[in-house]
Amino acid sequence: xxxxxxxxxxxYEKWWFWLLAxxxxxxxxxxxxxxxxxxxxxxxxxxxxxxxEPVETAAAVEAPAQSAExxxxxxxxxxxxTFANPILSISADEAAKAIQExxxxxxxxxxxxxxxxxxxxxxxxxxxxxxxxxSDLKQKQIENAINKYGKxxxxxxxxxxxxxxxxxxxxxxxxxxxxxxxxxxxxENKWNKDYKMVKxxxxxxxxxxxxxxxxxxxxxxxxxxxxxxEDKWGDDYSMVKxxxxxxxKAYNAKHN
Numbered sequence: 054x055x056x057x058x059x060x061x062x063x064x065y066e067k068w069w070f071w072l073l074a075x076x077x078x079x080x081x082x083x084x085x086x087x088x089x090x091x092x093x094x095x096x097x098x099x100x101x102x103x104x105x106e107p108v109e110t111a112a113a114v115e116a117p118a119q120s121a122e123x124x125x126x127x128x129x130x131x132x133x134x135t136f137a138n139p140i141l142s143i144s145a146d147e148a149a150k151a152i153q154e155x156x157x158x159x160x161x162x163x164x165x166x167x168x169x170x171x172x173x174x175x176x177x178x179x180x181x182x183x184x185x186x187x188s189d190l191k192q193k194q195i196e197n198a199i200n201k202y203g204k205x206x207x208x209x210x211x212x213x214x215x216x217x218x219x220x221x222x223x224x225x226x227x228x229x230x231x232x233x234x235x236x237x238x239x240x241e242n243k244w245n246k247d248y249k250m251v252k253x254x255x256x257x258x259x260x261x262x263x264x265x266x267x268x269x270x271x272x273x274x275x276x277x278x279x280x281x282x283e284d285k286w287g288d289d290y291s292m293v294k295x296x297x298x299x300x301x302k303a304y305n306a307k308h309n
Contacts (some may be wrong), residue, residue, distance in 0.1 A: 136192050139199055140181040140209075148178045151204035177206035184213070190220065193246060219248040226255070232262060235288060261290040268297070274304060 152174040160166035186192050194216045195209075202208035228234045240254035270276045282296035 136186050136188065138182070138184055138186045139195060140178070140184070140206075143178075143204070148204065148206070149175070152178070152206070155205065174206050177210040181206060181210055181213075191217070194220075197246075215249050216247070219252040223248060223252055223255075233259065236262070236290075239288070257291050258289070261294040265290060265294055265297075275301065278304070 152171055155174065156167040156170040159170065181195075184191075184195065186195055195213055198209045198212040198216070201212060226233075226237070228237055236255055236258045237251075240251045240258070244250040244254060268275075268279070270279055278297055278300045279293075282293045282300070286292040286296060
């Protein structure tokens with residue numbers, strides 16, 4: 054008995070064909086997914102520094118530049134100072150009213166003197182307006198004069214001029230001895246920034262000191278009186294001289 058020959062099955066119906074097809078499909082899908090996922094991550098990684106870095110750099114550059122500009126604006130202000138002539142804050146009308154009131158108060162029924170005072174005060178006011186106040190020294194002295202004399206413009210001008218003249222004179226003093234240095238220090242400690250009085254005090258003391266060097270202490274009485282005066286007044290040579298002179302004057306009056 055012979056077997057019948059069955060027709061052969063197509064290859065796509067074989068089990069191994071579908072296994073192979075499944076492996077190929079899975080491989081392709083995984084490859085495509087991995088490739089797509091990698092490209093998405095790479096883009097932000099490359100772009101992130103490109104976007105953030107310029108922002109940080111700009112901020113870092115702008116901040117110091119602004120700070121430097123601010124410091125340059127403040128520096129001229131501190132160098133120039135805040136000097137101003139306070140007389141300029143007094144208007145012409147305000148000054149005229151104050152001058153008129155002062156003249157009438159000082160010379161109630163003396164119209165000639167009223168006219169004279171008004172003329173002198175007005176002139177002083179105009180002069181003061183033209184004063185250039187460009188230093189701490191000048192600022193302090195003009196303010197001191199106004200605080201002292203108010204709207205008495207003649208007195209303000211006189212006080213300011215005297216103080217500045219005294220200051221200029223003091224700058225030319227040659228303190229070439231210990232006595233001069235000591236007396237200048239003493240005058241400054243006593244009168245501070247009142248240069249007119251500093252100069253007066255110094256000049257008075259040095260004149261007294263130089264006069265005392267010429268005194269002839271040729272008797273016991275003179276020597277004793279000089280010692281007493283010096284013990285009493287120390288390096289206040291003006292008072293040493295005064296004390297000695299008065300004592301010798303009284304002594305001579307008693308014995309002559």
